[in-house]
Amino acid sequence: MKNIRNFCIIAHIDHGKSTLADRLLEFTSTVSKRDMQAQLLDNMDLERERGITIKSHAIQMQYPYKGEIYTLNLIDTPGHVDFSYEVSRSIAACEGALLIxxxxxxxxxxxxxxxYLAIGSDLTIIPVLNKIDLPHSMPEEVSDEIVDLIGCDRDEIIPASGKSGIGIEAILNAICERVPAPVGDPDAPLQALIFDSVFNSYRGIEVLFRIKNGTMKKGDKLRFMATGKEYGADExxxxxxxxxxxxxxGAGNVGYLISGIKEAREVKVGDTITHVARPTTEAIQGFADVKPMVFAGIYPVETTEYEELRSCMEKLQLNDASLVWEPETSVALGFGFRCGFLGMLHxxxxxxxxxxxxxxxxxxxVPSVQFHATGTKDQRLxxxxxxxxxxxxxxxxxxxxxxxxxxITASDYVGPIITLCMEKRGIIKGQSYLTSERVELSFELPLSEIVxxxxxxxxxxxxxYASLDYELIGFRESDMVKLDIMLNGEKVDALSAIVHRSKSYEWGRRLCEKLRELLPRQQFEIAIQASIGQKIISRETVKALRKNVxxxxxxxxxxxxxKLxxxxKEGKKRMRQVGSVEIPQEAFLAVLKID
Incomplete structure (x- = not known):
């Protein structure tokens, strides 16, 4: 155990985490030259296309140092704020972090x-100054920033370049020297934390775990503590x-388990695995519950695919633990799911x-939030x-x-941020300077304005530069109205929105204008109307396509x-009576493009 090192790589988006991980894998000969490709751990098509990491990726390396072989378990994490839940889970499985x-x-x-996530979990931080070979890099100024932020010595910062491979050996040596070995008792009852899982259509669900105490052997009978299910360790x-x-x-190591689990809901990220014969009395502290920011409905295009979509959502939730969902129905779209996301990118x-x-x-x-209403007979809705x-x-x-x-933001942007929050019906509660350059602002805001x-x-x-953290503080009375969108006199519930009365007229007008651009022209005229209750507040018309008879x-x-x-004209009349409007996918998200 003394030669095991578990560490993750954390950084802002685009600071070179995945490239640096590539160099570490090359240097330790984990990957042969023939198999090497850029951003090797980003194995999803989407990650490669967009150049972002969406999932955390774990991999083990062997590294000889001072005559001994060290086992290094590396987890490469995403940088985008919408995937911060992935980062928090990776940090829970590590003792050290490379801060790039x-x-x-x-x-x-x-x-x-x-x-702050890493410090909160008592991780050893190794600061790395990346991209030092760029012509416009500022090593001195940025080193000063790192010293101010972490309070380390200047000589603890490792200068490196993920692209040209500068400083890779120094980073590996620092991991062996500075990151503490995992603590745990290999002879104690088994305690293993599930930090991720993947669905494999041939082998069932693959569970990724980190052993805190005890030892897991092939063929053991295991129990998942949260669900109470028992399995054999097939592999x-x-x-x-x-x-x-x-x-x-053994204890302190990271691994995978395949035990023929078929049901996605039987595996819970943050659960503890233990032995059936000699169980542990206490579960490992799991992960904090995820806080969805945005709620939206996801519906199958064909209503017959509802059950198939449900099983897809379950499999996706295995791989993306921050996704929250429950069934819902819509008049326009049929059966689907109301899902909670961490942000619009998510x-x-x-x-x-x-x-x-x-x-x-x-x-x-359209994304939305939850409201509480009191009816005229005092019933709660x-x-x-x-x-x-x-x-x-x-x-x-x-x-x-x-x-x-x-x-939290740089002091230069305080004015514009306060203006933005005021526009969103926010109330400023406090402003404090953390350093001469960084300010913490606190606001009370309606959740519906920020989704x-x-x-x-x-x-x-x-x-x-600004980072946002929030917590729910309860419900307050507000003058909210339901804005309905009607196409040829029929309400389309999937386009409706609940908005504040002061913004409803502007909102309705802009939404109608946007829909006029997005709806394809038909053989008949389409009237797009926005209404509050029975009152029409805005109208736009999509002109008919006219065939030259x-x-x-x-x-x-x-x-x-x-005569022709x-x-x-007669045909057009008849058409308008029965004409149903085809609505493209972009129209359902027209609200997002209003500005």
Whole structure:
């Protein structure tokens, strides 16, 4: 055990985590030259296309140091804030963290929030100054920032370059020297923490775990403590570039388990595995519950695919523990699921993964939050989607969820951020300077105002420097109204939204204008109307596509042409009565593009 080192790589997005991981794998000969490719651990098509890490990836390396062989378990983590739950889970399985800072960009928001996660879990931090070979890198200034942030000595910072391989040996030596060996008793009852799981269509569910105490052997009878289910360890092993089976895995090590589990809901990330014969009395402290920021409906395009979509969601949730979902129905779209996401990028990625990995074509509705209403007979109603909201004359009052938001930003951007929060009906509660350059602002904001584009706008006006953390503080009475969208006089519940009365007219007008651009023209006219209750507040019209019926008449009498036009007019009338409008997927998310 004394030669095991478990560490993860944390950094802001685009600071070179995956490239540095490539160099570590090359240097330790974990991967042969022939198998090497850039961002080797990012094995999902989406990750490669977008150049971002979405999943944490674990891999084991062997490294000789001072005459001994060290086992290094590396976890490469995502940098984007929407995947911070992945980072927090990786940190729980480690004793040390490489904090990568780009020497040309300096410390950014996600660097700080990931660092606080690591410090909160008592990890040993090894600061690495990356990309020092860039012509515009600023090693001196950024080193000063790191010293101020962590309070380390300047000579503890390792200068490196993931691209050209500078400083890789120094990083590996520092891991062996500075990161503590895992603590645990190999002879105690088995305690293993599940930190991830993957669905394999041939072998069932593969569980990734980190052993805290005890030893796991092939063929052992195991119990999952949260679900109470029992399994046999058909295959256990370590995570090299490919899975490498082993006969036993000891305390402090990371590995995988295959035991023929078929049901996705039987594996819970954060659960503890123990032996059936000699169980442990206490479970390992799991992970904090995930806080969804955005709720949206996901529906199959064909209603017959509902059950198939359910099983796809279960398999996806195995691999993405931050996804929360429950069944719901819609008049326009039929049966589907109301899902909770950590942000808009997360929502986009989930939709893409459903389409690519599971071949499911889905429609996503407008993101929203939960409201509480009191009816005229004092009955309490919980409103999860706009379609559930009663008519205005049936409601006494509506309450909406409020959050306490803490925003950490550079002092240059305080003014624009306060303006943004005021526009979103926020109340400023406090402002404190952490250093001369960094400010912490606290606000009380309605959750419904921040689910759409608040985070994107915050990042834009602060050039990516602001980081947002929030907690729910309860429900408050508010003047909310349901804005209905009608196409040719029929309400489309999937396009409805619940908005504040002060913003409803502007919202309705803009939404109608946006829909006019997005709806394809038909053979008949489409009236797009926004209404609050019975009152129409805005209207736009999509003009009909007109077929030129008199094209075949050349010259000749006008009565022949008139007869054809009259005939077309009759047909158009009949068409308008039965015409059903085809709505493209973009129209359901038109709200997001209003600005």
């Amino acid at each position: 800072v780009d020497s040309s960009q300096g410390i950014e928001a996600q660097t700080i929030s990931n660092l 256990i092993g370590i995570l090299g570039l490919n899975q490498e089976p082993r006969l036993e895995i 929502m986009e990625i989930v939709q893409e993964r459903l389409e690519r990995e599971f071949n499911m074509t889905v429609i996503t509705t 919980v409103i999860n989607a706009p379609s559930e909201m009663p008519e205005p004359n049936m409601i006494k009052l509506i309450e909406e969820p409020y959050i306490k938001a803490q925003i 759409f584009d608040f985070f994107d706008k915050l990042k834009t006006i602060s050039r990516g 008199i094209a075949k008449c050349y010259g000749g009498d006008i009565s022949r042409k008139r 036009l009259e005939k077309q």
